[in-house]
Amino acid sequence: MTDRTHSVDDVTGHRRMRRLRKADWQRRMVQENRLTVDDLIWPIFVVPGSDIMDPIAAMPGVFRMSIDKAVEAAKEAADLGIPAIATFPNVDMGLRDETGSHILVADNLINQTTAAIKKAVPNVGIITDVALDPFTSHGHDGILREGEIVNDETVDQLVRAAVAQADAGSDIIAPSDMMDGRIGAIRRGLDAAGHQAVGIMSYATKFASCYYGPYREAISTSGLLKGDKKTYYIDPANGTEAIRDAALDVEEGADMLMVKPGLPYLDICWRMKEAFGLPVFAYQVSGEYSQIKAAAANGWIDGERAMLETLLSFKRAGCDGILTYFAVEVARHLARKG
Numbered sequence: 001m002t003d004r005t006h007s008v009d010d011v012t013g014h015r016r017m018r019r020l021r022k023a024d025w026q027r028r029m030v031q032e033n034r035l036t037v038d039d040l041i042w043p044i045f046v047v048p049g050s051d052i053m054d055p056i057a058a059m060p061g062v063f064r065m066s067i068d069k070a071v072e073a074a075k076e077a078a079d080l081g082i083p084a085i086a087t088f089p090n091v092d093m094g095l096r097d098e099t100g101s102h103i104l105v106a107d108n109l110i111n112q113t114t115a116a117i118k119k120a121v122p123n124v125g126i127i128t129d130v131a132l133d134p135f136t137s138h139g140h141d142g143i144l145r146e147g148e149i150v151n152d153e154t155v156d157q158l159v160r161a162a163v164a165q166a167d168a169g170s171d172i173i174a175p176s177d178m179m180d181g182r183i184g185a186i187r188r189g190l191d192a193a194g195h196q197a198v199g200i201m202s203y204a205t206k207f208a209s210c211y212y213g214p215y216r217e218a219i220s221t222s223g224l225l226k227g228d229k230k231t232y233y234i235d236p237a238n239g240t241e242a243i244r245d246a247a248l249d250v251e252e253g254a255d256m257l258m259v260k261p262g263l264p265y266l267d268i269c270w271r272m273k274e275a276f277g278l279p280v281f282a283y284q285v286s287g288e289y290s291q292i293k294a295a296a297a298n299g300w301i302d303g304e305r306a307m308l309e310t311l312l313s314f315k316r317a318g319c320d321g322i323l324t325y326f327a328v329e330v331a332r333h334l335a336r337k338g
């Protein structure tokens with residue numbers, strides 16, 4: 001025997017991982033996860049008026065659209081094969097008040113948008129956020145009394161708002177407020193109103209994150225928000241608490257779960273999928289989108305590759321889909337690839 005003790009062959013034996021990486025065809029053969037258009041949910045912003053495409057400075061490529069433009073955008077999304085759209089309103093300042101009462105108005109901006117899109121593009125799913133923040137004069141997700149967000153009164157209001165959204169044609173209600181008990185209450189409210197087929201996608205684990213900054217500019221709440229949301233969103237330090245919170249939502253009847261933000265919380269995506277087996281969605285939030293756009297604009301990273309890599313990582317982490325502002329851009333990319 002010649003002395004080959006220190007050769008690579010002896011160290012690795014017959015296992016050479018690089019055999020599976022040697023050529024594009026081989027890599028495609030063994031690729032474990034794939035991003036498809038079916039994984040995408042597109043969040044859009046709507047404003048009152050018509051023929052408006054108002055660029056959001058902190059989110060390059062994203063616009064506040066009037067309903068007519070939102071309908072055109074929904075058509076494009078549906079043509080690309082995007083299954084669903086999530087809508088967020090920028091409500092007139094004059095309609096915002098202490099309790100967010102305008103959320104209950106049957107033909108408010110969000111419900112008008114739902115009705116218009118459903119009429120023109122019936123084959124795209126509409127997911128409506130139910131939370132008070134676009135409607136309150138203080139930017140919080142709940143009713144504020146003497147410096148406190150009051151839980152149960154907020155939940156009552158959210159139930160009525162969810163029924164109004166379902167009446168307008170919303171397919172999926174997505175409570176994003178993190179009040180306790182809201183999933184069960186909304187389920188009962190929807191059922192009592194005859195909306196058994198309307199699903200609930202719970203923002204089950206929503207963290208008190210810095211990454212929502214550009215969104216707050218998009219719906220004009222950044223200037224309004226007094227204090228922070230730490231008494232109702234989850235502490236970014238806590239994973240087990242997040243799973244306990246999601247477990248309550250599952251018990252209360254959530255059909256689907258969401259993790260928000262996405263990329264800093266991939267461990268939570270994985271744990272949620274393992275723990276409950278329900279469909280899990282990640283929300284790649286505004287700050288995640290904008291940091292990729294900003295670095296790409298500076299030539300510091302390849303924006304398209306960062307978009308694809310981050311979205312694929314959600315699939316690897318066990319997610320069934322992703323809410324992303326990149327949805328149309330990535331759907332066009334996937335369509336080009338064929």
Ligand code: PBG
Pocket residue numbers: 129131132133141176177211212213214215216229284285286287
């Ligand atoms: C609040 C809400 C937030 C987002 C959507 N709905 C967070 C917040 O403002 O505290 C963030 C979405 C994003 O950043 O893209 N109900």
